[in-house]
Amino acid sequence: MPVSRDDELGCDYSKWPKVPEVAQAMVFLASPQNALTSGALVPVYGKM
Amino acid sequence: MEQTFAGRAVVITGGTGGLGSAVVQALLDAGATCHVTWLHDRELSRFEQKDRATLHQVDCRDENAVVGLYQKVGKLWASLHIIGGFAMGPVEKTSAEDFRGMFEMNAMTCFLCSREAIKSMRQGGDGGRIVNVAARPAVVPTGGMISYSTSKAAVACITRSLAEEVKNDDILINAVLPSLMDTPANRKSMPDADYSKWPKVPEVAQAMVFLASPQNALTSGALVPVYGKM
Numbered sequence: 001m002p003v004s005r006d007d008e009l010g011c012d013y014s015k016w017p018k019v020p021e022v023a024q025a026m027v028f029l030a031s032p033q034n035a036l037t038s039g040a041l042v043p044v045y046g047k048m
Numbered sequence: 049m050e051q052t053f054a055g056r057a058v059v060i061t062g063g064t065g066g067l068g069s070a071v072v073q074a075l076l077d078a079g080a081t082c083h084v085t086w087l088h089d090r091e092l093s094r095f096e097q098k099d100r101a102t103l104h105q106v107d108c109r110d111e112n113a114v115v116g117l118y119q120k121v122g123k124l125w126a127s128l129h130i131i132g133g134f135a136m137g138p139v140e141k142t143s144a145e146d147f148r149g150m151f152e153m154n155a156m157t158c159f160l161c162s163r164e165a166i167k168s169m170r171q172g173g174d175g176g177r178i179v180n181v182a183a184r185p186a187v188v189p190t191g192g193m194i195s196y197s198t199s200k201a202a203v204a205c206i207t208r209s210l211a212e213e214v215k216n217d218d219i220l221i222n223a224v225l226p227s228l229m230d231t232p233a234n235r236k237s238m239p240d241a242d243y244s245k246w247p248k249v250p251e252v253a254q255a256m257v258f259l260a261s262p263q264n265a266l267t268s269g270a271l272v273p274v275y276g277k278m
Binding site (some may be wrong): 018021022028033034035037038046047 | 248275
């Protein structure tokens, strides 16, 4: 996500969760395959 | 079904049981190579997937046996720890032996298998997934089952602590928290209950298979409720 990168801070972007990975988690939660999980706050922190 | 597990080896402890065999079936459908542990002969007679999985007779409470299992399996993508037991009773009737027994069955098996799985995944260098089975009483105070609740709280702590410890190795570790599941044994012990509200075993299996899959790319250290309407 270009808007949240800041080269001057010397961040290691490789550790940042990728947007499509967060999307995958959301799509699973929205799918009929998720039959039971409700009320959950699901971390998508990756290596952060 | 999409072959999301094609070419991936998966260990399923307790894979011959009610929840275990549903997980094995879902993993086989997704193309996984399944390694299933068993202990007693009676487990094999009821295990429908026995010809499609590699079977290992292992007591997962035994440290050397668990080390041997993971050495034999070799390169590993995921390890799902379903082996466990349940016990209830008032605290004043719970003996040290009862308490120790639940701890061995639920917490020790989870610890030993998680340790060896992590060792193997770190050696492999391609990350991996671990899925444990904790339980609602591990996070929601529940009376009348202190040895069970305590042992499942240990499973929850193993899950969260190890997820943190290995987060830079692309190894994601999560647990599901079942409440009651619709199994023949539970129906027998609660004949007047409304079964339609009970979470179904294949539904719990689906949640576990997602957490074990490469599609889960970020979630780790989560205790995922699978209560449904309970």
